[in-house]
Amino acid sequence: MVLDAAHAPLRLDERKDIPRPKESEVLIRVHACGVCRTDLHVVDGELPSPSLPLVPGHEIVGSVVALGSDVRQIAVGDRVGVPWLGWTCGECVYCRSGRENLCSGARFTGYHRDGGYAEYTVADERYCFPIPSGFTDRDAAPLLCAGLIGYRALRMAGTGKRLGLYGFGAAAHIAIQVARHRGQEVYAFTKPGDDAGQEFARTLGAVWAGGSDGRPPEELDAAILFAPVGALVPAALSATTKGGIVVCAGIHMSDIPSFPYRLLWEERIVRSVANLTRQDGDEFLRIAAQIPVRTATTAFPLTQANEALAQLRDGRLEGAAVLIP
Ligand SMILES: [Zn+2]
Numbered sequence: 001m002v003l004d005a006a007h008a009p010l011r012l013d014e015r016k017d018i019p020r021p022k023e024s025e026v027l028i029r030v031h032a033c034g035v036c037r038t039d040l041h042v043v044d045g046e047l048p049s050p051s052l053p054l055v056p057g058h059e060i061v062g063s064v065v066a067l068g069s070d071v072r073q074i075a076v077g078d079r080v081g082v083p084w085l086g087w088t089c090g091e092c093v094y095c096r097s098g099r100e101n102l103c104s105g106a107r108f109t110g111y112h113r114d115g116g117y118a119e120y121t122v123a124d125e126r127y128c129f130p131i132p133s134g135f136t137d138r139d140a141a142p143l144l145c146a147g148l149i150g151y152r153a154l155r156m157a158g159t160g161k162r163l164g165l166y167g168f169g170a171a172a173h174i175a176i177q178v179a180r181h182r183g184q185e186v187y188a189f190t191k192p193g194d195d196a197g198q199e200f201a202r203t204l205g206a207v208w209a210g211g212s213d214g215r216p217p218e219e220l221d222a223a224i225l226f227a228p229v230g231a232l233v234p235a236a237l238s239a240t241t242k243g244g245i246v247v248c249a250g251i252h253m254s255d256i257p258s259f260p261y262r263l264l265w266e267e268r269i270v271r272s273v274a275n276l277t278r279q280d281g282d283e284f285l286r287i288a289a290q291i292p293v294r295t296a297t298t299a300f301p302l303t304q305a306n307e308a309l310a311q312l313r314d315g316r317l318e319g320a321a322v323l324i325p
């Protein structure tokens with residue numbers, strides 16, 4: 001499924017040639033590919049300069065069917081996951097300081113490189129993860145971005161007892177399981193009036209769930225914003241206690257309205273989380289298998305990618321959409 005131009009529906013393309021893996025790449029037969037909000041931002045033209053025409057998708061689970069000449073760590077038949085981080089330079093100041101997520105030359109899957117809305121894809125073996133055996137292909141797919149970015153956001157939010165999650169979709173439904181495993185109380189915020197979303201959060205162990213226009217019953221130690229809504233930044237700040245941390249976990253957000261300094265005063269922190277490192281992936285997949293994290297997914301045939309994106313855009317999904325070729 002190919003994006004030719006921003007705002008255009010994806011187009012079903014029958015390609016005669018299966019892609020060939022370069023030296024350090026593997027050819028993967030895609031079993032499942034999750035649909036991430038970032039895909040929506042790419043399709044909706046909210047992220048600059050995607051490599052068009054583009055096959056989106058960066059929550060890929062598949063099996064390796066061919067190897068490039070320099071591949072050493074992966075064998076034919078291995079089941080692997082391919083995340084958003086597709087390649088880094090290894091040489092810039094960020095790469096050399098354990099922050100490859102900020103690499104100035106980074107190439108991202110389903111954005112600069114063709115991704116997983118396809119029957120086959122190629123990926124650099126150094127950026128693939130082994131998928132723990134306890135997960136089916138479909139259940140594992142959302143771990144590769146929703147899970148991973150949520151995990152990085154959780155790390156940035158610290159270990160304070162009361163954690164708010166704003167936007168209760170694919171990422172939050174995984175993050176709540178990790179947070180509860182760490183002994184945190186989770187306060188879930190949905191769109192006002194989204195009773196089903198609030199009930200979904202309660203079934204996953206949220207101690208409180210309500211609309212994002214309301215206030216939690218207790219002050220929060222930290223909050224993670226998964227909803228791409230800038231107005232939630234001052235709202236979350238006003239719900240956090242002294243020294244509280246507000247983490248913006250999405251790649252794109254509407255403008256943040258101005259707000260009085262007193263909301264930031266007393267050492268509150270606002271920060272973003274960008275991309276992932278391979279260390280995040282290794283850590284998260286190990287923890288996800290230990291807990292074990294259970295993902296809620298809705299499967300769509302690959303050819304219904306536009307419908308899956310539309311349902312995500314309209315907030316009609318509970319959990320994560322996964323495309324099955
Ligand atoms: Zn770099």
Ligand SMILES: [Zn+2]
Pocket residue numbers: 036037038039058084145146
């Ligand atoms: Zn993503």
